[in-house]
Structures are given as C-alpha cells and as structure tokens.
Amino acid sequence: MLTSLHIEGDSLLHRLPVRLKLIALLMLSIVLFLSSSLALQAIAFVIATGLYLSVGLSPREAFKRVGFVFLTIFFLAAVNLFLLPVAEVAALTLRLMALVLFAATVTATTTISAFMDEVTILLTPLERLGLVRAADVSLALGLVLRFVPDIFARYEAIREAHRARGLPVRPLTIIGPLIILTLKDADTIAAAIDARGFRRQ
Amino acid sequence: MKTRDLVLIALFAAIVVVLGLIPPITLGFIPVPITAQSMGVMLAGCILGAKRGALAFLLFLLLVVIGLPVLSGGRGGLAVIAGPSGGFIIGWVVAAFVTGLIAERMVREGQAETRQFIGFFLASVLGGIVVLYAIGMPWVSVVTGTPLLTVATGSLAFIPGDLLKAAIATLAARAVYAGYPLLPART
Numbered sequence: 001m002l003t004s005l006h007i008e009g010d011s012l013l014h015r016l017p018v019r020l021k022l023i024a025l026l027m028l029s030i031v032l033f034l035s036s037s038l039a040l041q042a043i044a045f046v047i048a049t050g051l052y053l054s055v056g057l058s059p060r061e062a063f064k065r066v067g068f069v070f071l072t073i074f075f076l077a078a079v080n081l082f083l084l085p086v087a088e089v090a091a092l093t094l095r096l097m098a099l100v101l102f103a104a105t106v107t108a109t110t111t112i113s114a115f116m117d118e119v120t121i122l123l124t125p126l127e128r129l130g131l132v133r134a135a136d137v138s139l140a141l142g143l144v145l146r147f148v149p150d151i152f153a154r155y156e157a158i159r160e161a162h163r164a165r166g167l168p169v170r171p172l173t174i175i176g177p178l179i180i181l182t183l184k185d186a187d188t189i190a191a192a193i194d195a196r197g198f199r200r201q
Numbered sequence: 202m203k204t205r206d207l208v209l210i211a212l213f214a215a216i217v218v219v220l221g222l223i224p225p226i227t228l229g230f231i232p233v234p235i236t237a238q239s240m241g242v243m244l245a246g247c248i249l250g251a252k253r254g255a256l257a258f259l260l261f262l263l264l265v266v267i268g269l270p271v272l273s274g275g276r277g278g279l280a281v282i283a284g285p286s287g288g289f290i291i292g293w294v295v296a297a298f299v300t301g302l303i304a305e306r307m308v309r310e311g312q313a314e315t316r317q318f319i320g321f322f323l324a325s326v327l328g329g330i331v332v333l334y335a336i337g338m339p340w341v342s343v344v345t346g347t348p349l350l351t352v353a354t355g356s357l358a359f360i361p362g363d364l365l366k367a368a369i370a371t372l373a374a375r376a377v378y379a380g381y382p383l384l385p386a387r388t
Binding site for chain 2: 180
C-alpha cells in the first residue's frame, strides 16, 4: 500500500551519499533565491530537468510525480503575470520548477533506509541531550508502516457497515469510530512492545 | 516518553495517512474539494493534545520527506516541500500544537456538552486555520513572489471549506472524547 517513491538504479545520483544530495539541494535553493538572474534560473531548470529525466522514471510516472505541484506553480505564475514584470515572473517560475525537479530527483534516488540513517545521525546531538531517542523514531516509523493497511481495512469495514444499513458514507460518521477503534489498540500494542523489551525500559 | 504515548503518536500518524486515501468530497457550494487528510491537524490537536498531536504530525512530515506517498492523492517526497504549498505541510506541526494547547485549556471532562463543542471548535479554527494560514501564506508569497495580499485574497476561497472541516473535526473530536478520552487537561 505504501510503496516508496525511490526508483531502483545505479546512476551517479543513486550512488552519492544522501547528505551530499541534501546539502546540494539546500545550497541550490539558497543560491537560486539570492539570485534574480533569469539566465541562472534557466540553466538550473535545464540541469534539474536533465537530472530528473535521467533517474529512470517512466515518462508517465515522471509527469505524475511533479504534475500537481507544477499545476500550483503555473496557477500562481498566471496570477503573477497581472502583478509583476514578465521577466521576473519567468525567473520566479523557473526557479521554483528547478527546485521541485531537483527535490524530486533526490527523492527518487534515495532509499528510505538511507534517509533513516541520516535522520539517526542528525538526531545524535538531541539524543545526547536526552530529548529524543533515535531508536524510538525508527520504531514509530515502523509502527506507521505496519498499521496503515490495518487502519485502511478498518475504514473499509466501517464503510461497508454503513452500506449494509443503507446509511450515506459521510466523513463525520466514519472518522469518529475509525479513530476510537484504532487508538483503543494503543494499550495492547504498547504492552506487546514492552513485553519484548524493544525499548529497554 | 511512555511506550503508550509513542504508540498513540504512531497510530495517529497512520490514521492521517489513511485519511489521505479516502477520496475527497466535493460540495456544490464550496469551490475546492474537501480532503479528509487536512482535517487531521484539527483532530490530532483536539484528540491527542498539544505535544502528542504535534509529534504525530512531525512523524507524518518525516514520512513525506523520506519519500513515502502519504499525502492525499498519493503525493510525497521532497518535491512537495520545495513547492509553493510546502509551508502548509510544515505548518501542520505547529497548527496541531496550537490546536492542542487551546483544546487542553478549554475542554474538561464533566463540562456541559455545548462548552466542549465550543472549545474544540475554537481550537480547530485558531490552530487549524489561523495559525496554519499564518505560516502557509507568507511561504507561498516568498517562494512564488506573489504579493501577500493577493495570496490572502485567493486563500479566502478555502475558508468556507476549512470552517466546515473545523465543524466536522469538532463533532468527531467530541465523539472520541466521550468514547475514549485522551486529551490531557491543562490549567
């Protein structure tokens, strides 16, 4: 049900460490936001498009992933045309599209476990201060992945129960029972985790 | 943190993912379709309280960032954060926290039902609409260059839908509060 947006591959971008890619994304956004040069934004856009298309996504999937964000960008660009000079609108739009494409490239070339390793490293200072435990973050992430299919099945069961009684399926009558039924499991799950000593408490 | 709190946070983040899988509803009198997922902020604050609600959304944000398609419509990844509406997604964490703070202060067990409804509704509106837009709109303005006033005017189209969401979240939160209270009380 939850398949990662990562795409298998062996390109240079796939092999680069996550940290480098994230720093590059951050640097790129800072540079592009500080510069108002149309040429620079255009070059960044062309390079980002090239990189995005080289990661091995099918054209349809490649379009689907950024299509919605681009729609918002184009809509706002159309509004901007009435308010700002055309050259400025072009620069702003190209910058945003370049950043979105580069970000989508990073997502497509990085596995979830690589991201999680990086998150664990980033959490180390907080862990030293005793504020958070990296193992807890991984545990919570695992729990989400484990329970999404269960909760979805429960949603469908409640929806079927509505149909069986001839009731209209409304968010209001579904959300309440769905949340109560799901959260009521918390005690059992917590007991199961503690019984196995996962958190060493 | 107690294991139970950790589990509640994870389960709520999972509920928010599932809310994203429910098809959005379109209503005749409101221009934008209503996604159940955006109600999650109000629900998280009103049901789990400030701290756990915000952490549930921080966990959800982590799922988005590491490339899981958990946003409604199967979207996700860093591209969404880099796009114009990234501020709204990051703002969810703060919005859930503020919603929780207000709900914790206003809602008590044993209060009249109407007062609980008012408390949850105020918390949902202030946290889930006012705070969320206060973060999301300047973000849109900065990344797209559209003047803030124009963004604010355009956002008015979403307000009727948001108020309806706040009303649904209020009723659902109150139902959960009656059936399985988790909201900590704060004086």
